[in-house]
Amino acid sequence: MPADPSPAIATRGLTKRFRSGQVAVDGIDLMVPRGCVYGFLGPNGSGKTTTIRMLxxxxxATEGEHELLGESMPAHAASVxxxxxxxxxxxxxxPYLSGRxxxxxxxxxxxxxxxxxxxxxxxxALERVGLAAAAGKRYRNYSLGMRQRLGLAGALLRPRDLLVLDEPTNGLDPQGTREVRTLVRELGAEGSTVFLSSHLLSEIEQVSTHVGVMSHGRLVFQGTLTALRQAAGVRVRVETTRPDEAAAVMRALGTGTTAVHATSGVTSSVVADLSDGDGTPVDTAQLVEQLVKAGVPVHEVVVERPDLEDLFVELTGEGFDVDQ
Amino acid sequence: MRSQPLRLFRSELRLVFGRRRNQALLAVLSTAPILIGIAVRVSSPGGDGEGPAFLGQITQNGLFLAFTALTVTLPFFLPLSVAVVSGEAIAGEASSGTLRNLLVVPVDRTRLLLVKYASIVVFGLAAALVVWGVGLIVGLLLFPHGAVTLLSGTTVSFANALGRALLVALYVAAMLAGVGAIGAFFSTLTEVPMGAMAATAVLTIISEIVGAVPQVRVIWPYLFTTPWLAFGDLLRSPVPLHAMAIGLLTEGVYIALFLLLAWARLTTKDISS
Amino acid sequence: MPFSLRSRWTIPAAGATAVAAALVISPMVADASPSLPPRTAAELLASTTAAADHPFSGTVVETARLGLPDLPMSGAGSTSLSATSLVTGSHTARVWYAGPGRSRIALVGDLAESDVIRNGTDAWTWSSATNTAQHLTLPSETAKAPTPTIDVTPAQAAAKALAAIDPTTTVTVEGTASIAGRSAYELVLAPRDAGSLVAQVRLAIDSVTSTPLRVEVFARGAGKPAFETAFTSITFATPDPAVFAFSPPRGAKVTEQTMGAAPAPGARPDAAKDAAQPTVVGTGWTSVAVIKGVDLSAAGGNAQLSTLLRSAKQVSGSYGTGRVVTTALVSALLLDDGRLLVGAVTPAVLEQAATRAG
Structure with missing residues (x-):
């Protein structure tokens, strides 16, 4: 990883308000370190493409400023x-020209x-995206997947310090998607910073080191993939017949939000965040030991790691709806 | 690295002249002198001053076919073909999405406009030269050639007349450059190339109609179509330069204003296609 | 940033403003009246009649606003250059003058040209539209005399106007003008007779060579001249002799005519139309031409003439009945008996003339 201190992409309060009054991008502060693969995640219409166009x-931009590779844009567009x-x-x-x-x-x-x-x-570039055989064919006759590959080849015409790829797997079959994923990993391994946008969490999750999540024009999360997982919060659920004593033991160990849920039958659930935010997570082994020592009958202990998908939905607030 | 600034221009020329539609436009233009030549050849000789200028002279000198063809195509077919190419210039790239690709290469927007406009001017020149050249070849094949009688009744050598004819084609190309600048501006306003082409062609036709209505004679000197036919002055002896100088000045002002408008528009435009 | 982007539009706006300013200011500069030492009308007239023959070449634009119906021009190259077309619209002529007997006038149309060339005893007319030339050989003693041609140059028009000066006219010098880049005095001739449709005739006379540079004829109550002919450019230098050398091009139809010292009017081919030769009634500004035996029933083909006739007003009096047509500068009375009276006068003067000439 190059020792250049300046981030690959940095924005401050970047805002786009269209003439219609609609705010497509609302004061986002992107921070993309050098050498990372940054997954730019958000539902369709959340402002990802407008952000990329501004970058x-x-x-x-209506307001705010941004830098690419340490140089301010758009003033230094010619050199960056x-x-x-x-x-x-x-x-x-x-359409009437060949790919080449x-x-x-x-x-x-x-x-x-x-x-x-x-x-x-x-x-x-054609070789790299596997289009060498179809180089002389007119673009009009390309399949959707070939067109996407040609687009990637255009981005790879020369070694780049930063690649901005907007939904690069759109229209690709599973085989093509895998190839693009491999390509992105290779580029990252070669030292290029890759800024990859997608509305599919699974795609980002597999290749990214860093993630930014857009929703309604706002950047609702930014950080490493690990941090995102942590933000999801690992929780522990204890099934017991004496929930109040269990909750007291858990609080004493320093868990976060702890709540008692009455369940059907004899036992109740005590659900607690394993971390209270800043502190180190509570060790589950120690928790069970303390519960037993306190004479709390433990029927079941489950450590719950919520799916990122659930978190994504929680962050962006909708399922299949398109942001307006 | 030496030829660097011209690489994009050459690429642009290949795009314009390699496009089938534009080749078809040039082919259609080249039929004008062929049709006129054949029509004059098969019809009875002897002009009585009817029809387009120079028609009567063609049977005596094939060179006049080039002039006649330029005169016939100048009001509509030549500007129309330039309107098509210029209307396409920016709007075509915007509608196919290739504009964003070029801009992130990066191609500076001002540079892109200049390259686009230069290729429009070259296309206009090519269109004028096609009409002129095909007219010349067909004229010389079908009709006698030799010394040429000018409008003033003076007779000049064939070589002299050929030189004048070439200047006529160049003047016509300069007039078409005015249409091209208007088309380039319209092309920055829309992502629908047909719209820009139609607007340019319609504006040209409106200007020509206004230029034929004597009640609005006062605005004639300010129309970009008014000085087009001044190329006839190259066929007088001595050649009066005043009207053509005014013509070049008029087109120059139109070109400067519309390119500035196109520049202001293109460099501030959000490329959202 | 938003400001700097929006401010780009100020550049084309500034360009448009500059062009507009140039268009407004340059005619103002050109029209600015130069200051010249004062002259009386008499001095000016004297200098004009005594003016030495200055050779020149230049371009003349003639504009007529006679109030005749304007019709849209048809396509390129079809512009008529006949002398009758000079009564409407605007026309350009190139003029070369090297002295009496050596002159050339080229009426310039879009992709057409009509020339009248006088070179000693040779006079040529040439029309590019019809590809015809007429050659007139003049008797040698007239070689130096001016050619009768179309009254299109200021010199010819001024000569006529000056000839009309008599007690019916007030003559004054009213300021100065700048024409074709030269300073000129403005000589104003105004008819005293209210029966004339002419309010005044203004002659702009070059302050150095006394060559008339512009003639304007104003109709009564009109702010713009009904007829105007002026140099748009003029150079006082002897033109290239090649300009006057004309040999008919190969393939042109050439008619040869030799003019005797005293050509008999009967020899003219149109002698049969003698009845149509006009007689003149009255004098000076209120002269009326009377033409007999006019039949306009065949005029249907001429769009301009038929439009004009449709605007005619029915009149009747002791002279009979007829139709009267008035334009800014000319009135015409067409009587049902075939007489046509024309003059730069009010219809009332025409009717009086019709009664007297009855």
């Missing part, structure tokens, strides 16, 4: 963007590279 200078590979909102190419010709056109626009190496750069 790349396609859409002007060549080091940034991007796939924004799905692939878009000229489309990439050659993008390469021609890049003033920071020599014309001489254009063919080699394009062929390598």
């Amino acid at each position: 790349l200078g396609l859409v002007s 963007l060549p080091r940034v590979g991007a796939l924004v909102e799905g692939p878009a190419f000229h 010709a489309n990439l050659m056109r993008l390469d021609a626009g890049d003033r920071s590279v020599a014309a001489a190496g254009a063919g080699r750069r394009v062929d390598e």
Whole structure:
């Protein structure tokens, strides 16, 4: 990991208010460290794409500022963007040009590279995404998966310090999805920072080291994947016939929120967070030992790790609905 | 690295001239001199001053087919083809989404506009030269050639007339550059290329209609279509430069204003397609 | 940031403002009256009639606003350049003058040109639209005399206006004007007779060469001249002799005519139409031309003429019945007996003339 102190992406109060008055992105403070794979998670319409467009200078921010690779944008777009590979909102190419010709056109626009190496750069990028065989085919005749791969190839035309990939697995079959996942891991391993947006938690969970969660234009969570899991809070549930004594023992050990739920039958449930937030988590073995010492009959002890999916829904507040 | 600034321009030219639709436009334009040439050839000789200018002279000198073809295509077909290409320029990239790809490469927006406009100008020049060149070839194949009688009744050598004809094509191309700037501006306003093309063509036609209504004669000097036919002055002796200079100035002002508008629009526009 | 982006629109706005300002200011600068030493009308007239022959070349624009119906121009190259078309709209002519007997006028239309060239004893007319040339060989003694051509140059128009100066006219010098970049005095001729439709004729006379640079004819109650011919550019230098050398192009229809010292009117091909030769009633500003045997039943083909006739007013009097047409500068009375009276006068003057000429 490079020792560059400046983050790959940093935003302060980045806001986009459309002329209609709708606030698409509401004062977000992104912080993407160098060398990480950052999963940018949120339901469709939560402001992910607008944020990415602002990061790349396609859409002007109403308020706030941001930096890419330590340089302020959009002022330094000319010097920063060549080091940034991007796939924004799905692939878009000229339908009547071949895949190769489309990439050659993008390469021609890049003033920071020599014309001489254009063919080699394009062929390598096509090779990397597995499109070498279809390079001469017109884009019009590409399948959805091939189009997505060509979009990735465009982002990989040259070695990049930062890759911004917006929903890169859209339209890919399971095989293609696996390939993209491998590609992202490889890029991360090579030292590039990858900023990966998705509305699918499973996708982010498998490749990311860091996560940001968007909901209704706000960044509702940001941190490492581990921190996200912790935020989910590991809880312990104790089934006992003497719930009040059990709760007292658990509080004494320093658990977080502890509550007693009466259940059907003879026993009740005592549910407690294993950590009260700042402190170190309570050890379950010690908890059982103390309960037994206190003479509390323990019928069942369960450590509950909530699914990230549940947390995601909890954070973003909806299931299949699209944010408005 | 030396040819760097021209790489995108060359890519743009390949895009414009490689596109089938644009090739078809040039092919349609080239049929104008062919049709006129054949029609004049098979019909009875002897013009009586009816029909488009120079028509009567074609049978005496094939070179006039080039002039006639330019005169016939200048009011509508030439500006229409430039309207199509210029309306496509930015709006086409926006509608296919390729605009965002170019901008994150990054291609500076001002540079993109200039490259796009330069390729529009080249297309206009190519369109004028196609009409001119096909007219010349068909004219020389079907009709006699030799010394040429100018509008002033003066006779000049074939080489002299050929030079004048080339200047006519260049002047026409300069006039089409005005249409191209208007089209480029409209093209920054929308993501629907057809809309920009139609707006440009309609504005050209409205300008020509207004330029034919004597009741509004006072605004004629300010229309971008008014100086188009001044190329006829190249066929006088001595050549009066005033009207063509005014024509170039008029187009120059239109080009400057519409490119500035296009620039202001494109560089402040949110690319959300 | 939002400000700097929005402020970009101020750049095209500033450009548009600059263009608009240039369009407004440049005619104001051009129209600014130059200051010249005062001259009386008599001095000015004298200098004009005594003016030395200055060779020149230039461009003249003639504009007529006679109140005739304007019709949309048709397509390119079809602009008519006949002399009758000079009564409507605006026309441009290029003029070269190297002295008496050497002159050329080129009436310029879109993709067409009509030329009248006088070079010694040779006079040519040329029309590019019809590809025809007429060659007139003049008797040698007239080689130096001015050619009778269309009254389109300021010199010719001014000569006519100056000839009309008699007790019926007030002549004054009213300020100065700048025309084609030259300073000029404005000589104003105003008819005294209220029967004339002409309010005044203004001549702009070059302060150095005394060459008339502009002629404006104002109708009564009109703010803009009904007829105007002015140089838009003029250079006082002898034109290239090649300009006057004309040889008919190959393939053109050429008609040859030789003009004797005293051509007999009967020799004219249109002698049969003698009845249509006009007689003039009255003098000065209120002269009325009377033409007999006019039949306009065939005028249906001429859109302009038929529009004009539809606007005609029925009149009757001791002279009979007829129709009267008034334009800004000219009235015409067409009597049912086939007489046509035309003059730059009020219809009342025409009716009086019709009664007298009865």
